[in-house]
Amino acid sequence: MKTTILIVDDEPGVRQALSGVLRDEGYAVEAVASGEACLDRMTRGGIDLIVLDVWLPGMDGLATLSRLRERQVDAQVVLISGHGNIESAVRAIKLGAFDFVEKPLSIEKTVLVIRNALNQRRLEAENRALRARVDRRQTMVGESYAMRQLREQVAMAAPTNGRVLIYGENGTGKDLVARTVHALSRRRNGPFVEVNCAAIPEELIESELFGHVRGAFTGAVADRRGKFETADGGTIFLDEIGDMSVKTQAKVLRVLQEHTVEAVGGHAPLRIDTRVLAATNKELPAEIRAGRFREDLYFRLNVIPVFVPPLRERQEDIPMLADHFMAEFAREYGRRIKTFEPAAIAVLRGYPWPGNVRELRNVIERLMIMVPGERILAADLAFLDASALARPGPPSAPAGRPTLHEARDSFERALILRTLAEQQGNMSRTAEVLGVERSNLYRKMKAFGIAPARRLEGEEESV
Ligand SMILES: Nc1ncnc2c1ncn2[C@@H]1O[C@H](COP(=O)(O)OP(=O)(O)O)[C@@H](O)[C@H]1O
Ligand SMILES: [Mg+2]
Numbered sequence: 024m025k026t027t028i029l030i031v032d033d034e035p036g037v038r039q040a041l042s043g044v045l046r047d048e049g050y051a052v053e054a055v056a057s058g059e060a061c062l063d064r065m066t067r068g069g070i071d072l073i074v075l076d077v078w079l080p081g082m083d084g085l086a087t088l089s090r091l092r093e094r095q096v097d098a099q100v101v102l103i104s105g106h107g108n109i110e111s112a113v114r115a116i117k118l119g120a121f122d123f124v125e126k127p128l129s130i131e132k133t134v135l136v137i138r139n140a141l142n143q144r145r146l147e148a149e150n151r152a153l154r155a156r157v158d159r160r161q162t163m164v165g166e167s168y169a170m171r172q173l174r175e176q177v178a179m180a181a182p183t184n185g186r187v188l189i190y191g192e193n194g195t196g197k198d199l200v201a202r203t204v205h206a207l208s209r210r211r212n213g214p215f216v217e218v219n220c221a222a223i224p225e226e227l228i229e230s231e232l233f234g235h236v237r238g239a240f241t242g243a244v245a246d247r248r249g250k251f252e253t254a255d256g257g258t259i260f261l262d263e264i265g266d267m268s269v270k271t272q273a274k275v276l277r278v279l280q281e282h283t284v285e286a287v288g289g290h291a292p293l294r295i296d297t298r299v300l301a302a303t304n305k306e307l308p309a310e311i312r313a314g315r316f317r318e319d320l321y322f323r324l325n326v327i328p329v330f331v332p333p334l335r336e337r338q339e340d341i342p343m344l345a346d347h348f349m350a351e352f353a354r355e356y357g358r359r360i361k362t363f364e365p366a367a368i369a370v371l372r373g374y375p376w377p378g379n380v381r382e383l384r385n386v387i388e389r390l391m392i393m394v395p396g397e398r399i400l401a402a403d404l405a406f407l408d409a410s411a412l413a414r415p416g417p418p419s420a421p422a423g424r425p426t427l428h429e430a431r432d433s434f435e436r437a438l439i440l441r442t443l444a445e446q447q448g449n450m451s452r453t454a455e456v457l458g459v460e461r462s463n464l465y466r467k468m469k470a471f472g473i474a475p476a477r478r479l480e481g482e483e484e485s486v
Pocket of ligand 2: 198
């Protein structure tokens with residue numbers, strides 16, 4: 024759509040000349056002769072910038088400007104002031120005009136001021152859109168017991184500066200948790216630097232994490248800062264840490280112990296202040312037993328464990344998440360929101376979501392694109408992989424057979440979470456239903472990284 028400018032001037036000569044110049048510049052131009060006509064035109068929208076004369080019969084330029092502001096019209100305003108009338112120009116700026124040009128009008132000056140005003144407006148709009156997008160992306164949606172609990176754990180962990188190890192299957196929201204921890208911490212204005220340890224080839228990971236000096240190896244043509252250093256004063260997020268080689272683990276451990284990094288080929292260790300968050304979809308205790316993960320690193324990273332439950336364990340969140348993503352894609356594609364028929368919601372709730380929230384998000388995007396009407400029917404979801412419906416467990420379960428101990432832990436943890444959910448977080452009733460002492464339940468929860476619910480009920484807090 025063309026940028027549209029409205030000229031408000033009572034002199035036909037000025038309207039005509041200015042319209043011609045601005046059309047030549049590629050703008051769409053409309054013109055009116057009074058403040059009243061300007062206000063009237065603005066009710067219909069579609070104007071990006073107003074060129075407003077100060078001297079107008081009837082309602083003058085400044086009065087028109089303050090009316091526009093009262094109505095929160097977001098068009099940019101450039102004022103034309105009489106020669107030497109600085110006082111009203113200053114008042115106009117205070118009222119929110121972008122700038123003013125003096126009569127007699129210099130074409131160049133006028134075009135330049137208009138261009139700058141439009142640029143600023145565009146930047147502001149982009150900024151707002153970006154911020155809104157970031158905010159939306161950073162909301163952990165869901166009101167299930169498991170989700171409220173997760174948000175609470177995140178809120179407690181965030182301000183502590185402690186290391187957080189985030190567990191969860193693929194697509195459960197581990198990235199989102201890490202970003203939220205950073206956003207709620209005192210480091211929120213510092214950098215958030217993400218490193219996907221599984222995606223970087225082994226030969227490059229050390230240089231990526233710690234940097235290198237020029238000439239350290241073939242191809243190192245210049246000094247390069249590592250991610251730990253880039254994240255100084257902020258947070259580094261080591262994603263898929265379970266895939267890091269044992270050799271690199273040893274180096275990371277040193278950084279955690281000594282709070283210094285040494286670039287590949289460098290000599291002087293550099294002190295850094297970087298908070299470390301890590302995430303994995305692997306069962307690290309099993310990796311440790313298999314000799315693939317260092318136990319000492321595990322203990323260093325696991326200061327605050329956070330478990331992100333799979334989507335199938337919090338089915339009640341599915342409708343809310345579906346709506347959330349629907350709104351996101353409607354905005355992104357500039358389309359209207361589609362609503363789900365109850366039968367479609369039932370299908371979404373019944374599906375086991377092996378790819379968790381990420382898969383749900385992809386499905387909603389697909390529906391936004393593929394479904395022509397404004398209602399989504401159960402039949403529109405026929406493409407959901409029926410074989411997954413029959414699959415009993417998580418498909419991303421670690422390769423190989425779990426030990427009896429692991430299997431029992433994972434079953435117990437799921438059972439406790441489910442019972443807590445059923446009992447709305449009430450510890451005493453949960454303990455009763457499970458047939459254990461309350462203190463015993465507490466110990467188990469602590470071992471499994473399940474934080475007790477707070478403020479949900481009037482229960483006493485003692486252990
Ligand atoms: N509770 C949630 N509320 C809103 N969006 C979520 C939630 N959990 C995950 N998402 C979204 O789902 C997608 C996958 O999440 P992500 O954090 O990348 O998962 P993981 O890192 O565990 O694989 C992302 O687009 C993320 O924003
Ligand atoms: Mg991730």
